[in-house]
Amino acid sequence: MRVRFTLLLTLALLPWLFLTALETLATIDRNRDSQGQLADVVAANAVGEVGRTLEAGRLGLEAAPQLIADMGCEEGAAEVLGRLGVYQAMIIKDDSDVPVCQSPASLPSLEMINPDPFRAQDSFRIERGRLGETDVVVLQKLFPSSGRTYTLVLPEKLGLKDVLDVTLREGARATLTKPSGQAIVGTNTFPTPNEGAMDRVSDTEVSLLNYTNDLGEDRRVAVQFFRYLDLYVTVSRDLRHERKVAFMNPYTSILLPIFAWLVGFGLIWIGTQTMLLTPIAKIRRTSRQFASGKLGSRVDLSNSAAAEVQGLAYSLNSMASQLEERDSRIADNMDEKDTLMREIHHRVKNNLQIIISLLNMQERKAETEEAIATISETRARINAIAIVHRGLYESQDLRGVDLEPFVSRLVSTLSESLATEEAGISLTQSVESCILNADNAIPVALFIVEAISNAAKHGAKRGGAIEVIITRPSDASLQIDVRDNGCGVGDPTAMRGIGTRLMRGFARQLSGTLDYLDNAPGLTARLTMPLIDNEAQPFQVSRKGR
Incomplete structure (x- = not known):
């Protein structure tokens, strides 16, 4: 998003930058001319000022x-x-070159540097000297009548320091040159008269000339010959520096829009980060937390976020609150449903216990062994169903039963019901941990009841053993073996008793298969069933003979 804003801002400023560049080129020319004219006036005034100072x-x-x-x-x-x-x-x-007096009274010694002698017709001269450690300009007047020499000392800057250093700036310098070409102040930056260039110099006004010196510097020279001083006064400046100055101000016309563009880019960067990107990142992070199950997550935005983004965050928070409230209601309903279902399973189990108690009462009134056995078998089957309901209301998930404690409780109950200990029969179980679907728990329990009852009645004898083995051959199947070490049967397919028919009916209901294996000695009843949801087949038991 920031990149797009940057591109849009660049495209928007291109016409402005182009027009500004054209205006800058024109301004450079105007500025260079005006700067040059101003510098010429300042240099000419400086030359005149030096001449007046020397004349004074x-x-x-x-x-x-x-x-x-x-x-x-x-x-x-x-x-x-x-x-x-x-x-x-x-x-x-005086004549002995000894100071008669001086002002100030305390002065370093004055040394003349390569002075020309006084001319007979003119006893005045301007020379270069050194006062102590400082280079100076020396004006001297010889009065032959008294034999005294009067000397004035002028600083080398000629009183032009502000003009040279501040106004004309870098590369500007003043020069005092004799007609012979000897420089009194500075270095000669202009051709000597012998080279013919001085013919263009006026002795009544300042002449302005361009000159390239031996160092290849393009210089602008303001020069005047002061005849009464017999001296050329020159103030020159470097045109390269002048061009730099001419370019300096117009460049600000280009730099200003560029700076404005940079400021705009920075503001857009900060604005998009503060008003859009950071709030959107918070919304995205909160949405992920909400999707992962943290229903209490909410978007907390500062006032710096854009109003549209704040509206989006408000809508998301409102939706989250509604979903959290709805989830809370659903959770409450599910808890209530679980409580009711547990209560139902508990009451069914209690009702089955009542039926078992009635059967016990009926068993005490039975007079024949066949009636007692029939009641006992019925009681075992009902007890198996009661154990399933007990396992359901005691489990955390009403949709399934943990096989290991369920089978352990069922086997223990069957051991008491069938009196296997009194008959000298060992009843054990080995169960692999597995959660069994609640719809399949009752047929499995009834299958185990019938298989153990058949083994106790017809297979195992005193001293024998019955073993319940439940394994998972694969993740999608369950295998239930009820094994005894009794006498076995000749042909398992010929078995037609009601117990066998019930077991086959339970196998069909579980979408499984029932097989009898001769393990010599003894017999194994094996139920193999899938561990997937299957539509329950109708449980049917043949009413034909036992």
Whole structure:
């Protein structure tokens, strides 16, 4: 989603960026021209200022003898410096080159660097010097009548520090050059007069020229020849820096929309994350928790989420609350149903116990062995059904019966009912753990009752054994063996008693098969049935003879 928003924002800004680029190119040209014109004016003013400063110094030297004569040496020198302003020192020497006086009183020694001699026709000169460790410009006036030399010291920056460093900036410098080409201040960045270029320089106004020096630098030069000073004053600047400055401001016109695009992208990124992506992630996480069964999960969104997403979260929470309430009602109904079903199975079991008690009463009144045996068999069958119902209401799941405790209880009850211990018959069981469908539990129980009854009656004798073995040959089948070690039978297929018929009926009801195996000695009745849901076949017992 963020990528799509970014692409849309980029496409939306493309026309603006294109038009801004065209406007920037035009602005660069205009800006370069205006910057150049401004720099030319500043440089020309600087050249004129230097000329006026030097001329003021020359005039100050002319007036110095009279002021000193009137005010005294030190006070007169200080007065001259005070009127000139930018000059930093004044020194007066006699013929012996010994300072007569100076201002300020404490000065380092002044050293002249390669000075030209005074000309006979003009006793004024401007030279380069060093005052202590500082390079300076030296203005000197020789008065032959007194033999004294009056000297003014001017800083090398010529009072142009702010103009050069602040206004014209990088690469700008001022130069004082003699007609011979010797530089007094700075280095010569302009051809000497001998090269012919100075022919274009005026002595009445500042000339503006372009010049490429020996280092390959394109420079713009403001120059004027001051005839009364016999000096070229030059202020030059680097055009490359000027072009950089010309490009600087227009570039902001391009950078501004790019910056705006970046800010917009950041805001979209944060906005989509805060208003959409994070809330949607919370909704998705809560939905997964709800789907996994955590019905108490709810979406908790902050106020920063979009209103539409908050509406979606509200709908999801409302749906979750309704489902949780419905699930609670269903769970309550299921609990109530389970309770009722357990009560029903319990009452059925109690009613069967009442029937068993009635049969016991009837058995005590029976007079023949055949009647007693019939009642005993009936009681065992009813007891088996009662045990099934007991197992159902005692189990956690009403849909099935755990075979292991169920068969153990059934075998124990049959042992008492058939009096196998008094008859000297051992009755045991070996059951593999399995949950049997409730619909199949009763026919299985009745099958076991009939098989054990038949074995106790016709197979096992005193000292014999009857064993119930339940195994699972596969995950989809169950095998029930009731085995005895009695005398066996000659032909199992010829068995036609009611017990056999009942067992075959139970096998059909369970969608299984009944087989008799001769295990010499003894006989095994084997029921093999599937462990899948099958439609119960109708239980039918033939009414023909035993």
